[in-house]
Amino acid sequence: MKPASFDYHRPQTLDAALGLLARFGERAKPIAGGQSFGPMLNMRLARPEHLIDLNDLVELDFIRVSDAMLEVGAMTRHHRVATAPEVARSHPLLAAAAATIGHYAIRHRGTLGGSLAHADPAAQMPLVAVLGGARLVLHGLSGRREIAAGDFFKSVMTVDLAEGELVTSVLYPRLPINAGWAFELFSRRRGDFAVVAVAVLLTLDDAGRLGDLHVALGGVAPVPLRLDLSAVAPSGVIMEDTWIEAVSEFAAQSVAPEDTVQIPAVFRREVTAPLTQKALATALARSRKASA
Ligand SMILES: Cc1cc2nc3c(=O)[nH]c(=O)nc-3n(C[C@H](O)[C@H](O)[C@H](O)COP(=O)(O)OP(=O)(O)OC[C@H]3O[C@@H](n4cnc5c(N)ncnc54)[C@H](O)[C@@H]3O)c2cc1C
Incomplete structure (x- = not known):
């Protein structure tokens, strides 16, 4: 199918883009890499009267690192x-x-901001x-x-973003x-969206006991699910093999995925x-190596 007709706008600055969005209100939609919104236009799931192309907003394509933070502009492509190297050094999990994400060509077009605004429940970003x-x-x-990212994602493809x-x-x-840190995903074919994705961040103290542990799961709930692990992995716990099994089992018990046309809920839980x-x-292995 072809998109319904629209007026095309290509602003050169953020201010100009915001001005167009304010002027046309709910009749306008932004497009970034177009990797998700392009198909939606083609299938006429979206029919904006005005399409605001963000691709000339070079001011939103950046990576900045300070002592405590990494800041990435919304128009930064997944490939970048x-x-x-500055992402690899400051946040290797993000890299x-x-x-x-998807395939090489998709990573060269798709953007960080587009992925977050689109809010697919199985998406990596x-x-x-x-x-x-x-x-x-x-x-x-x-x-x-x-x-906070935890407040931004409201439901499947629904975020806290006001009009304009x-x-x-x-x-x-x-x-x-x-x-x-670790990022693992299971998908039906390489480059497909995850059936289930898991991201882990942990630190160990000098004695090798657990400091912090964060585990979040994708593909198993309408929004990314960050687990409350205080009951199974309190700070100071000694890392035994059985500990990993217990936390993993707790993760599986914490999810309540729904059946979809292609993937039964029980399969997502089993994965x-x-x-x-x-x-x-x-x-754990990475943290032990880094602390050695
Ligand atoms: C075959 C295929 C496989 C894919 N596999 C994966 C995958 O494994 N994992 C994954 O995460 N993604 C995957 N994608 C999607 C891809 O990563 C997209 O790039 C991403 O979801 C959206 O980014 P985009 O820049 O293309 O946004 P667009 O498609 O341009 O826009 C998506 C939505 O975000 C809005 N938007 C865009 N930018 C902004 C902004 N700055 N502020 C506010 N709203 C904005 C648009 O209006 C639209 O509603 C895949 C896509 C394809 C076609």
């Missing part, structure tokens, strides 16, 4: 996030997750943002605001130098435990 306590920077005509607002960047706390186990073992 996956390969930039590793970006490298698993929302999962990493929620796990690592990232904050999204949004701009509208009334100004700038920040929102754009995602402009994401602020990620840098990973501690001795952090253990969750072994995938979490693999991610925890990888993160």
